[in-house]
Amino acid sequence: MSREDVLVTTAWAEENLSTPGVVFVEVDEDTTAYDGGHIPGAVRIDWKNELQDPVRRDFVDKAGFEKLLSEKGISNDDLVILYGGNNNWFAAYAYWYFKLYGHDSVKLLDGGRKKWELDGRELTTEVPTREKTDYVASEQDLSIRAFRDEVVDAINTKNLIDVRSPDEFTGKLNAPAHLPQESSQRSGHIPSAANVPWAKTANEDGTFKTAEELAELYAEAGIDTSKPTIAYCRIGERSSHTWFALRELMGLQDVKNYDGSWTEYGSLVGVPIELGEK
Amino acid sequence: MSDGCGAPAQTATPADTDTQGQVVLAGKITGNDGPLGGAYVRLLNGDGDFVGEVQASADGDFRFYAASGEWTVRALHASGSGEASIRTGEPGLYEVPVAVS
DSSP states (O other): OOHHHHEEOHHHHHHTTTOTTEEEEEEESSTHHHHHOBSTTOEEEEHHHHHBOSSSSSBOOHHHHHHHHHHHTOOTTOEEEEEOSGGGHHHHHHHHHHHHTTOOSEEEETTHHHHHHHTTOOOBOOOOOOOOOOOOOOOOOGGGBOOHHHHHHHTTTSEEEEOSOHHHHHTSOSSOTTSOOOOSSOOSBOTTOEEOOGGGGBOTTSOBOOHHHHHHHHHHTTOOTTSOEEEEOSSSSHHHHHHIIIIIISOOSSEEEOTTHHHHHTTOSSOOOBOSOO | OOSOOSOOOOOOOOTTOOOTTOEEEEEEEEETTEEOTTOEEEEEETTSOEEEEEEOOTTOEEEEEEOSEEEEEEEEETTEEEEEEEEEOSSEEEEOOEEOO
């Protein structure tokens, strides 16, 4: 798998805004970003209200995903280009989710919304209308999704990569520095996890580092890439970004995203927690 | 607790803001023609490692919740970049204006 198979550049995107069979999708947690201006022709997916189950803590199910994509006018044959703010965190989460439900023809816009804006490319407030489709999803591919019991079993056996900031890893902060620090769960990290913050996989402009740079990064962190790997963060979207780097850019086979992440693990009764630096 | 992880919309932080025991870094991004909206503002720690990023408001405002230590605020915009450093101590509001050119 090469970079071109999973990422498109902003230049490619600009040239393909009107290409039939290519659908641009902005994925954000804060959907007011889309309202203020988006890539021409892009539809929006609201990370919180459209990808998450409104009651249980889980994603929308297969039927929900089919309904969502059908309503967005996305068909099974479309090439979906995902992008978003926050260095593509939520777009990477959506990418993982598209893969989970079997949509293979999906790529990320390298650098996301930030790179597009830093390039000074056009944004529009015009909302496109797309005809409804009859999207059919596959059953979830659980080879890329980790649940809590598997994570507890992975301590000292599989690679656990905590992609949060060092201060969240050591327990000094409970949340990223752009958020207030109130929190209900315990601080710290899963024992035996290595702390490789997601930001180390990206350049300042939000584009991903090269596969060679990524390999060097994880080697320096002492990650044995021949072993299965589980990535986690606080709620599973920054770890989707790292999952993308490990599986899609470096081509590692057995990589899972633990979407329950610290908000689940740090609230479990009885599980081991480590504090401080490793 | 926030159920998301994305950066919230940024607003101005008045000088008399109650930071509720937190170290808050806040300021305004300016360009050649005054306040510059929409810049990507990155918080780096004393080692130069990335800590957080927000997008400045239309008026150039940004805010981070940090701790005591050395910090650099770096702003990226289509029109250029700029940065400013600050050392923080006790909880409170620390103002960090950043000029982009």
